[in-house]
Amino acid sequence: MNFCVNCGHTTTDKIPLGDQQLRKVCTTCGYIHYINPKIICGALVVWENKVLLCRRAIEPRYGLWTLPAGYMELFETMEQGAARETREEAEAEIEIEQLYCMYNIPRIGQIYVLFKSTLLNGKFGAGEETIESQLFEEENIPWTELAFPSVEQTLRHYFEDRKTHHFPMHLETLGTRLDHTG
Numbered sequence: 001m002n003f004c005v006n007c008g009h010t011t012t013d014k015i016p017l018g019d020q021q022l023r024k025v026c027t028t029c030g031y032i033h034y035i036n037p038k039i040i041c042g043a044l045v046v047w048e049n050k051v052l053l054c055r056r057a058i059e060p061r062y063g064l065w066t067l068p069a070g071y072m073e074l075f076e077t078m079e080q081g082a083a084r085e086t087r088e089e090a091e092a093e094i095e096i097e098q099l100y101c102m103y104n105i106p107r108i109g110q111i112y113v114l115f116k117s118t119l120l121n122g123k124f125g126a127g128e129e130t131i132e133s134q135l136f137e138e139e140n141i142p143w144t145e146l147a148f149p150s151v152e153q154t155l156r157h158y159f160e161d162r163k164t165h166h167f168p169m170h171l172e173t174l175g176t177r178l179d180h181t182g
């Protein structure tokens with residue numbers, strides 16, 4: 001952010017009055033360019049004891065398996081974001097059951113919010129960002145080909161919680177032990 005989004009002049013690194021962080025501040029109009037964490041909404045989609053995974057047709061992690069998830073848009077709720085991403089990436093309609101996993105990933109400024117949900121009518125496909133979608137039984141999960149630690153963590157929680165039919169919300173911070181990029 002070397003140029004001001006407000007007036008187009010150059011910015012400089014500066015701690016604004018009353019702030020504690022370095023920000024890009026416009027040298028001409030004084031506009032402060034705040035950068036805040038991004039929210040990623042997604043769904044753990046379940047159908048007849050199986051979970052829906054999508055193989056990524058985009059970088060990063062091209063060809064690896066992920067849960068349908070993506071950046072939350074303005075003017076939508078997190079649930080709508082999760083349903084929209086599932087529609088876009090897996091061409092599937094879901095019913096959201098509950099908030100299930102939240103991950104802080106402070107190193108890259110992201111918050112993941114994943115909803116446990118049910119696939120409606122059993123239908124799914126592959127959107128533009130997806131090579132293929134597939135329903136997996138626990139024993140067939142491609143553990144070594146998962147795109148992100150948040151995906152692995154969510155699946156591990158699900159299969160563990162499923163043993164007791166009790167699905168508490170999991171709030172965790174990733175990125176200290178687990179490497180997470182992208």
Ligand code: ZN
Pocket residue numbers: 004005006007008009026027028029030031
């Ligand atoms: Zn400016």
